[in-house]
Amino acid sequence: METLRTSGILSCKLPLKLTETPLNVGVSRRVGFAYLRNQRRTNIQSLCLTKSLTDNSGGGFSSSSQDGSSIVEDDKEEGLLLGTERDDSGSVVGFHLIPQSGDSKVIDSHGNGANVREEVSEDIEGGEEPATLVTHNIVFVTAEAAPYSKTGGLGDVCGSLPIALAARGHRVMVVSPRYLDGGLSDEKFAGAVDSKCQIKVYCFGGVQEVGFFHEYKAGVDWVFVDHPSYHRPGTPYGDIFGAFGDNQFRFTLLCHAACEAPLVLPLGGYTYGEKCLFLANDWHAGLVPVLLAAKYRPYGVYKDARSIIVIHNLAHQGVEPAVTYKNLGLPPEWYGALEWVFPTWARTHALDTGEAVNVLKGAIVTADRILTVSQGYSWEITTAEGGYGLQELLSSRKIVLNGIINGIDVKEWDPSSDKHISSHYSIDDLSGKVQCKIGLQKELGLPSRPDCPLIGFIGRLDFQKGVDLILAALPELLQDDVQFVMLGSGEKQYEDWMRVTESLYKDKFRGWVGFNVPISHRITAGCDILLMPSRFEPCGLNQLYAMRYGTIPVVHGTGGLKNTVVNFNPYAREGRGEGTGWTFSPLTRENMLAALRVAIGTYMEHKSSWEELMKRGMERESSWDNAAVQYEQVFKWAFIDPPYVS
Numbered sequence: 001m002e003t004l005r006t007s008g009i010l011s012c013k014l015p016l017k018l019t020e021t022p023l024n025v026g027v028s029r030r031v032g033f034a035y036l037r038n039q040r041r042t043n044i045q046s047l048c049l050t051k052s053l054t055d056n057s058g059g060g061f062s063s064s065s066q067d068g069s070s071i072v073e074d075d076k077e078e079g080l081l082l083g084t085e086r087d088d089s090g091s092v093v094g095f096h097l098i099p100q101s102g103d104s105k106v107i108d109s110h111g112n113g114a115n116v117r118e119e120v121s122e123d124i125e126g127g128e129e130p131a132t133l134v135t136h137n138i139v140f141v142t143a144e145a146a147p148y149s150k151t152g153g154l155g156d157v158c159g160s161l162p163i164a165l166a167a168r169g170h171r172v173m174v175v176s177p178r179y180l181d182g183g184l185s186d187e188k189f190a191g192a193v194d195s196k197c198q199i200k201v202y203c204f205g206g207v208q209e210v211g212f213f214h215e216y217k218a219g220v221d222w223v224f225v226d227h228p229s230y231h232r233p234g235t236p237y238g239d240i241f242g243a244f245g246d247n248q249f250r251f252t253l254l255c256h257a258a259c260e261a262p263l264v265l266p267l268g269g270y271t272y273g274e275k276c277l278f279l280a281n282d283w284h285a286g287l288v289p290v291l292l293a294a295k296y297r298p299y300g301v302y303k304d305a306r307s308i309i310v311i312h313n314l315a316h317q318g319v320e321p322a323v324t325y326k327n328l329g330l331p332p333e334w335y336g337a338l339e340w341v342f343p344t345w346a347r348t349h350a351l352d353t354g355e356a357v358n359v360l361k362g363a364i365v366t367a368d369r370i371l372t373v374s375q376g377y378s379w380e381i382t383t384a385e386g387g388y389g390l391q392e393l394l395s396s397r398k399i400v401l402n403g404i405i406n407g408i409d410v411k412e413w414d415p416s417s418d419k420h421i422s423s424h425y426s427i428d429d430l431s432g433k434v435q436c437k438i439g440l441q442k443e444l445g446l447p448s449r450p451d452c453p454l455i456g457f458i459g460r461l462d463f464q465k466g467v468d469l470i471l472a473a474l475p476e477l478l479q480d481d482v483q484f485v486m487l488g489s490g491e492k493q494y495e496d497w498m499r500v501t502e503s504l505y506k507d508k509f510r511g512w513v514g515f516n517v518p519i520s521h522r523i524t525a526g527c528d529i530l531l532m533p534s535r536f537e538p539c540g541l542n543q544l545y546a547m548r549y550g551t552i553p554v555v556h557g558t559g560g561l562k563n564t565v566v567n568f569n570p571y572a573r574e575g576r577g578e579g580t581g582w583t584f585s586p587l588t589r590e591n592m593l594a595a596l597r598v599a600i601g602t603y604m605e606h607k608s609s610w611e612e613l614m615k616r617g618m619e620r621e622s623s624w625d626n627a628a629v630q631y632e633q634v635f636k637w638a639f640i641d642p643p644y645v646s
């Protein structure tokens, strides 16, 4: 089958700088200790020549070895203790360098400076604990990455987690489409230059020429896959007429391109090589683990790579009619991996056999590990209520299923420096918050009333976010002396409802239909309460932003909301109180109204409790640092096991 060729290598127009290191299989497998040392010297020398690296600070530096993991090297020959880390099958999965003393440093392959990385100690049979630094070549594959593209939380995560991992010494690439819509947003891609490297992707009955653009920023290689199908008005997924009909094609291209990128792109002079760790995000990237198993490993490529499917939202699985399987560039015998049969009740007519392909299912049965964005959600997806039909499959892989709560970009979301808000404030001086509230009321044309409780909602207007509950409860809620602002876009019925409600409650309600990041910051800062009645919420970011801005979340106790918002208890800790918001459950209009009314009552009548609530939320550690450490643990587990599909 044509698609089995790793055609990208052959058709890459840019001559690779590292011609002495063939991009073939088994580089890492043949690596013996002596070979490795020599090879590393060669690499480091050429790295120094290419990039004029200097490291005068002592300690050491690292190179990215051709096979993947970075090796921290002491610059004194006699100080070097290097050991290979092997898995059960004897494959090299990492390298240990144990410096004799002093700090170890990691220099990224772009030579843009040294990153001092926390040392990770490993127990070695009860004796002294030498430091072990194992870093990885990580390839994020995602349909969106902020600030280049963002329609929701996926963009936020894939725009900030890679930076956090790069700062910890990993070599990180993010592969995402180069969306151009002919408007102002195209400027976001202005810093990405054409790599002049093109590959051929064999799929959908033909051959597609795909290019790569590249920008190195914040320690990360941002790689944008270029193809005419990404150049059109609308969001990454659709336009005013709905979802694009060719999304399966567009994201198939993304996955094929992402699998080739580490092999063909000499970023900063070096390819990432075969020993990568792919983080495939949601169904759009779900073909990556399948391609590794079906297209590459049978031909000896990516034998030592690992893949993790990161599920941000199980409700979207990339399901299309079974006949489309032949378009995906996969060998026919792998059909079973994607095979999906709808239950009888879900079929549309008597002749509907219910046969389909499900890309996310393919990822779940081929990825080495599965991650979700909170512990709560990692359990929910194994249940009939939260599994969207995949619960049994996910349960069968429970042993490799973990949840890690998302972090947030604490620089972008910082009330003491946020460029989008009218006044700055911090936990030590909250006075600016009321200015933000007044500013928001003015901007939206609401009466300027600093004492009136202002409730906000930000998010997609759809079933997941529980907008129907807000719609059902608002007429009653607006009987009280409150103001309510909503920012969102999505289902037309809700957008229309927002417009009508605004005209009915001119002094109390404002609905901003659309996607507007600066306004989302101003609502987060200006409101007193943020409402999130999500039916399910894998993690949720808005409640994290809200807490950081001293805005109290009132949320349905589900998934990541339950894991991140601690219910307010004024009597805990000998009357000093604890909690950062309110969680209600089960999800009913009455429960939501009751929780809101308790929150409003506390705001009106217990000012000091309210301030304590605000401060506890603002103090909460939400940076990516914690999450990045947990991700590293999962990476480690991924490399301990042999590839799930070899």
Ligand SMILES: Nc1ncnc2c1ncn2[C@@H]1O[C@H](COP(=O)(O)OP(=O)(O)O[C@H]2O[C@H](CO)[C@@H](O)[C@H](O)[C@H]2O)[C@@H](O)[C@H]1O
Residues within 6 Å of the ligand: 151, 152, 153, 154, 156, 157, 312, 313, 373, 406, 458, 459, 460, 487, 488, 489, 514, 515, 516, 517, 520, 537, 538, 539, 540, 541, 542, 560
């Ligand atoms: N109209 C608008 N204008 C401006 N900004 C808007 C907006 N509507 C939404 N946003 C922003 O988009 C992001 C949405 O974050 P969510 O966590 O709600 O993610 P979402 O449901 O998209 O993603 C999924 O992935 C994320 C990441 O893993 C999970 O947190 C989440 O639970 C899961 O459903 C936030 O930054 C929010 O401020």
